Amino acid sequence: MIDLYYAEDDPNIATSVKEYLEQKNFRVTVYDTLAGVKQALEIHVPSMILLDWNMPDGHGDHLCSWIRRNWMELPIIFLTVRGESPDIVSGFQNGADDYVVKPFELEVLYSRILALLRRTRNAAEQYLSCDGIIIDQNRRTVTLHLEEVNLSLAEYELLLYLMQNKGKTVTRERILEQVWDVKGNYVNNNTLTVTMKRLRDKLNQPSCLKTVRSVGYRMEDTI
Secondary structure, three states: OEEEEEEOOOHHHHHHHHHHHHHOOEEEEEEOOHHHHHHHHOOOOOOEEEEOOEEOOEEHHHHHHHHHHHOOOOOEEEEEOOOOHHHHHHHHHOOOOEEEEOOOOHHHHHHHHHHHHHHOHHHHHHEEEEOOEEEEOOOOEEEEOOEEEOOOHHHHHHHHHHHHOOOOEEEHHHHHHHHHHHHOOOOOHHHHHHHHHHHHHHOOOOOOEEEEOOOEEEEOOOO
């Protein structure tokens, strides 16, 4: 299922787009303010953003520019009544990947979305997120509510493995095999315990990183 955020303050348009795309196996979350989108992005990065220009609390081009500074590859499509050439140029200059002028046909929008996802299919898998912890796998960076966190290689690999298996309980033995042994670094349980403690400290003891007593660990969204 493709996760999509849609910034739109017109409830009729928002409902039409949401219902249509959900029939196509999208998960669509609608926000009627730019602030709502921004707050949501600090917690979780979706596969794509649909963005209106004229919103109650500002202009979509400002949010688009902000998104680009934080997630360079995240696909963004403008959906707006502003169809003049200067507006379209400004939209692309601020980081949009595509620009659709209202009114539009839902079938055409869907085709544009699929075309953009084909061009940027790696971007949807690049960002892993859980409760404000975001991994950019291409850059091998970790942020906590958009503030970069400096992790050691072992801490990063441990977090990455847990995030890749989000929602699943992974045993301590499996973690030791995947994070350390596959690289030829044979370690004991104490190494995992110490690395996990340091990781939790650097991430401010996140509630989404759970210990499953006598088994292992699990990452799961709590927000």
